[in-house]
Amino acid sequence: MIRWIARVVGAAFVLAVLWAFGTTLATNLQSPPAPTAEHEFHRHPKEVAFASDGPFGKFDKQQVQRGFQVYKEVCSGCHSLTRVSFRDLHQLGYEEAEVKAIANQWQVEVPSVNPETGEPATRKAVPSDYFPSPYANETAARAANNNALPPDLSLMAKARHDGPAYIYSILTGYQNQPAELLKKFPAAKTPPSLHYNPYFANLNIAMPPPLTSEGQVTYAPGNPKPTVDQMAKDVAAFLMWTAEPNLQGRHKTGFAVLAFLIVATILAYLSYQNIWAEAKRKVAPVGPLDPVNKAKRTRASKKAGIDE
Amino acid sequence: MSFAWAKPYEPKTELGRWFDDRMPLPRLVYNAVGGGYPVPRNLNYGWNFGVLSGIFLTIQIVTGIVLAMWYFASADGAFNSIEHIMRDVNGGWMMRYAHMNGASFFFIVVYIHIFRGLYYGSYKAPRELVWMLGLVIYLLMMATAFMGYVLPWGQMSYWGAQVITGFFSAFPVVGEPIRVWLLGGYAPDQAALTRFFSLHYLLPFVIAGVVILHIWSLHIPGSSNPTGVDVKSEKDTLPFHPFYTAKDGWFAAAFLTIYAAVLFFAPNYMGHPDNYIPANPLATPAHIVPEWYFWPFYAILRAFTSNFLGIDAKLWGVLAMFTSILLLFFLPWLDKSPVRSGAYRPLFKRFFWLLLLDVAILGYCGGSPAEPLYVALSQLATAYYFAHFLIILPLVSKYETPLPLPNSISESVLHGEKREAAPLGQTAAAN
Amino acid sequence: MATLEELNAAHVEADHSLRRRDFINIAAVSFAGVGAVAVAIPLVKQMSPPADVLALASTEVDISKIAPGQAIKTSWRKQPVFVRNLTAPEIAAAKAVPLSELRDPQTLDERTKPGKENWLITLGVCTHLGCVPLGTGEGENRGDYGGYFCPCHGSHYDTAARIRKGPAPLNLHVPDYAFTSDTVVTIG
Numbered sequence: 001m002i003r004w005i006a007r008v009v010g011a012a013f014v015l016a017v018l019w020a021f022g023t024t025l026a027t028n029l030q031s032p033p034a035p036t037a038e039h040e041f042h043r044h045p046k047e048v049a050f051a052s053d054g055p056f057g058k059f060d061k062q063q064v065q066r067g068f069q070v071y072k073e074v075c076s077g078c079h080s081l082t083r084v085s086f087r088d089l090h091q092l093g094y095e096e097a098e099v100k101a102i103a104n105q106w107q108v109e110v111p112s113v114n115p116e117t118g119e120p121a122t123r124k125a126v127p128s129d130y131f132p133s134p135y136a137n138e139t140a141a142r143a144a145n146n147n148a149l150p151p152d153l154s155l156m157a158k159a160r161h162d163g164p165a166y167i168y169s170i171l172t173g174y175q176n177q178p179a180e181l182l183k184k185f186p187a188a189k190t191p192p193s194l195h196y197n198p199y200f201a202n203l204n205i206a207m208p209p210p211l212t213s214e215g216q217v218t219y220a221p222g223n224p225k226p227t228v229d230q231m232a233k234d235v236a237a238f239l240m241w242t243a244e245p246n247l248q249g250r251h252k253t254g255f256a257v258l259a260f261l262i263v264a265t266i267l268a269y270l271s272y273q274n275i276w277a278e279a280k281r282k283v284a285p286v287g288p289l290d291p292v293n294k295a296k297r298t299r300a301s302k303k304a305g306i307d308e
Numbered sequence: 309m310s311f312a313w314a315k316p317y318e319p320k321t322e323l324g325r326w327f328d329d330r331m332p333l334p335r336l337v338y339n340a341v342g343g344g345y346p347v348p349r350n351l352n353y354g355w356n357f358g359v360l361s362g363i364f365l366t367i368q369i370v371t372g373i374v375l376a377m378w379y380f381a382s383a384d385g386a387f388n389s390i391e392h393i394m395r396d397v398n399g400g401w402m403m404r405y406a407h408m409n410g411a412s413f414f415f416i417v418v419y420i421h422i423f424r425g426l427y428y429g430s431y432k433a434p435r436e437l438v439w440m441l442g443l444v445i446y447l448l449m450m451a452t453a454f455m456g457y458v459l460p461w462g463q464m465s466y467w468g469a470q471v472i473t474g475f476f477s478a479f480p481v482v483g484e485p486i487r488v489w490l491l492g493g494y495a496p497d498q499a500a501l502t503r504f505f506s507l508h509y510l511l512p513f514v515i516a517g518v519v520i521l522h523i524w525s526l527h528i529p530g531s532s533n534p535t536g537v538d539v540k541s542e543k544d545t546l547p548f549h550p551f552y553t554a555k556d557g558w559f560a561a562a563f564l565t566i567y568a569a570v571l572f573f574a575p576n577y578m579g580h581p582d583n584y585i586p587a588n589p590l591a592t593p594a595h596i597v598p599e600w601y602f603w604p605f606y607a608i609l610r611a612f613t614s615n616f617l618g619i620d621a622k623l624w625g626v627l628a629m630f631t632s633i634l635l636l637f638f639l640p641w642l643d644k645s646p647v648r649s650g651a652y653r654p655l656f657k658r659f660f661w662l663l664l665l666d667v668a669i670l671g672y673c674g675g676s677p678a679e680p681l682y683v684a685l686s687q688l689a690t691a692y693y694f695a696h697f698l699i700i701l702p703l704v705s706k707y708e709t710p711l712p713l714p715n716s717i718s719e720s721v722l723h724g725e726k727r728e729a730a731p732l733g734q735t736a737a738a739n
Numbered sequence: 740m741a742t743l744e745e746l747n748a749a750h751v752e753a754d755h756s757l758r759r760r761d762f763i764n765i766a767a768v769s770f771a772g773v774g775a776v777a778v779a780i781p782l783v784k785q786m787s788p789p790a791d792v793l794a795l796a797s798t799e800v801d802i803s804k805i806a807p808g809q810a811i812k813t814s815w816r817k818q819p820v821f822v823r824n825l826t827a828p829e830i831a832a833a834k835a836v837p838l839s840e841l842r843d844p845q846t847l848d849e850r851t852k853p854g855k856e857n858w859l860i861t862l863g864v865c866t867h868l869g870c871v872p873l874g875t876g877e878g879e880n881r882g883d884y885g886g887y888f889c890p891c892h893g894s895h896y897d898t899a900a901r902i903r904k905g906p907a908p909l910n911l912h913v914p915d916y917a918f919t920s921d922t923v924v925t926i927g
Contacts, residue, residue: 002641003702010698013631014691016616016624021687023614028680055573083391087794128794151585155391158576159584201594243584246394246401253402254572260777261565264770268558271767275554279349279546295712374785396789399781550764557771 037188041181043173043198045165048233052164052240058248059241061093066219067238068092070231073217074210075153076108078145080133083154084242087127091245099127108132146193148206157236157243164236169199171232174209311346311530313542314339340527346545347552348533350721354428355531357421359556360563362519364414369512371407379459381505383498386461387586405575411453412578413567415601418446426639427660429536429648434529436640441522443636445515450602452511455504457599458496462583467596469496469504475609478626495589535720536648537713544717595677603674604667605629607686608693610678628690635697642697645705647713655708659700666692796927802858803922810875812863815914815926819863819871821887822924825898830856832885833899843909847899850913860924861900861911865889872896872911887911 051060068089071081086103094102109122110132125132133152135141141149157163177196182189190196194204211228219226240247317338319325328335338344378397380389393400422442425431431439454472458465473496476487492499530539539545546552570577578600582593598606612624619627635642650657666689673686714720798815800822805811810823825833830847838844847856863871867889873879874887874896882888883904884897894905901910916926 002638006635006638006642006698006702009631009635010694012617013624013628013694014699016614016619017611017628017687017690017694019616020612020614020621020624021684021691024680024684024687028684033680083388083395085791085794087790088395128791128797155584159581161581163581250401250405250572250575254568257568257572258565260774261561261568264767264774265558265561265565267763267767267770268554268561271764272554272558274763275550279551370782374782377786378789392789392791396791397785398787398789399785400789402781403785554764557767561771 037181037185038202040184041178041198041203042201043169045162045169045199046172048165048168048236050164050233050237050240052237052244052247055251055254057251059092060237062223063234063237064241065092065094066217066223066226066231067234067236067241069219070211070217070235071153071238074231075235076131077134078141078150078207080135080150080152081131081154081242082133082152083130085128085130086125088245092241096127103127103129106132108134111136146206150207153239153242155243157240159243163243164240166199167236167239168232170197170205171209171211171235172229173197173199311539311542311545313545314346315344315547317342317344340523341553342549343547345527345530345548346539346542347531347548348539348544348717349546349551350533350535350717351531351552351555352534353559354420354424354534356556356559357417357424360417360560361414361421363560363564364410364417365512365515365519367410368407368414369516371403371410372509372512374403375407376509379505381459381502383461383501383587386459386501390460402571405571408579409567409571409575411456412599412601413563413570414449415453417563418449419601422446423664426663427650427657428532428534429643429645429650430532431639432643432648433640435526435532437525438522439640440637441518441525443633445518445522447633448511448515448518452508452515453599453601455508455511457583458501458504459508460583461501461587463585463587463591463593464580464583464596464598466496466587466589467593468598469500471596472598473500475626475629478623480623532648533717534649534651535714535717536652537715537717537720540716541718597675600671600675603672604670605632605674607670607674607682608632608690610674610683611686611690613683613687628694632693635694639697639701643701643705645708645710647710652711652713653704653708654711655704656701659696659704662692663696666696798926799919800924800926801922802924807857812871812875815862820914820926821859821861821863821875821900821911823859823861823875823900825857825859829885829898833897833901836897836899836901840903842902845899845901845910850899850901850910852916852918855918858924859898859900860916860926861913864912865891865894865907866902866909866911867892867894867905867907
């Protein structure tokens, strides 16, 4: 009975899906999906290496400090970093006094309440505060940016595939819309309020190119020259740190744990071999369960006159 | 427990005797996983995955309880509470990554365990209940994993919740009321989040209870084995402890090494970057996909793109998705071959590998965007999936000629030796 | 067919060789045990206060507006703190108490900073069972000794916030603090 029901149910689903398959085939052969500008002109992130890449990845503190400087002087006007606290900067090598100064001098103040009147007010940041957002809320952010919302950057390196490389590619990827694109997809001309950037998902990004000239940020002596390329790399490295501050510690603990587990596995395996040596567990050389071999063995035994 | 030659429990210490007189708990453990439980001696590594599943269930429960000490189930605060765990809580990042990757590894291990069961006919009599309890565990795991993924309240959390609760609205008349009842609202919001947290905390303990039933129902007939031939005498078995505790132990250590490698060096590999964006009910991600362990079912869901026989496409998809798991409950009656193990069923074996390939293709399509190529591929793969279980298997089991089975387990293991050593307690057999 | 003796010998032989070969098993299990303990450590440690709570362990209080005879209630580590500007009579009264009369003997000097003995900064947590004593606000009951009074079980604290009457065992706790300027105190 079950099998009859099974056959009917099976037939129903198989037929329904094959019908759908036929329809898919027909529609796509008759009117194949039109190519889109995104499909043809979108580019994957550029190949670029970061100190944080790979299992041995770590943070180049000096680079991340430069990246912080770029964030501070270029990006923080529009982009918040609300999940990072000023005290986290200790990790980058800043001393307590420096962190206090950075917090105190941060151009955006922290929302607070006037202790005498109870009116909303602002106060200077202290190290235990998180980086305050440049805008009070989303509406304010959009109003100031032509209805675009500059996203918070704390997790950007993990919120995009290939994060740091993506960030670097966006920052260095601004270009004029290629003539080829305009010819093939005249409707996809970049609107005047947006900017063409093939590394962005739909090719037109609301953010105007933030890094435009060498020396936009002045690096302290002993650092590489602040070219657009260098600044982009540095801020991408900084954003990898904001997204995953524990990366270095994670790798360190990882090696210790792996070493322990590998030794544990070896010891456990030797113990297993030791225990099983007593039990008869050797099996025939080629496929113990292979009945062909079993048949061979039976024939061979018979030939040698051994009783089964 | 079920074999006459099982070693009886004999407490060796005063304390052991005192305890045993009052509560036979050590006795129960001894008879279940100790020296008192005889197990076929020819088990291969496919049999390690049951215990491994138990290990990962434990890892999930322990890391989950610890995370629940810091997690905050509020639509405004959930995402931030998890970032707080990652950044400020001592060792928080380790707990979070352990739990996140533990879920993936739990599914990897369970899938291998299930496919072992499919190949070796573990679902056949007298172990049908073991199989069905296992499927109940699997369904509970899927529910738990789905709700757990919603808790971080990222973009994928939110939109995954929208899509999956949206299934229910496919059912006519009762569908939409059920969906609203489930969510406690018209869209995933505070009510849905809090109840998902409550249930996500509860279900793993329900799973643990069903696991106990699963093991109990297994221990009545005892484990099956790669030949599918029943245990006939003491020669066929070994006590679980120390033989299989040792084997499970080393393999678990090896598997945990792989788990640790992923946890510490590629913790976000199996995840989706969009879940690092806080949920935005007004902006749908470009490609909504569930976690990888749901991809085959997602592919089946999306394969039904046309109305057929008066039932609309969305409902076909939902029905097919549920049926694809529910039909597994009937497997012991769909596959009536008296031969258990795929090793002795050459035709069945070929279809098994085809099934494995089919599920892999379904998984690949499920994780891909709904473009015509992937949709077409998933449609063919879905057709095969239903045909395999509901049409092909019953026919194969009826008409195939199996290979001759060995007379006993020990014969299949011991035979064919150039040099025979006597097994413990046995005389040297005249082979 | 082996004889019974041969079988017994084989068993004994097997037993001996088991004990010798047990070493690797013991080693493996011990190593795993160490691993289990090592796993337990982060699980226990994670319950400790996280970095952001530790960062808030320090609070700055502006004391410029507190006149002599006044006290304010503020918060430090999510607990109430009383900051009181003692008047001269209050200071005299505190100094006049013999230590032998005190349940928890402490002088006013021990409870204030040198040169700033008018500033009494204590936790506002009764040392009996944790209620917030009265006495900071205008018109609040200051108890029989003119300091603080806990209404829950009737503990009376004197002008130096020392326990004089009632069930509390200890004086109100004086946290670590420092004057970063004449008008600002950093607690913690």
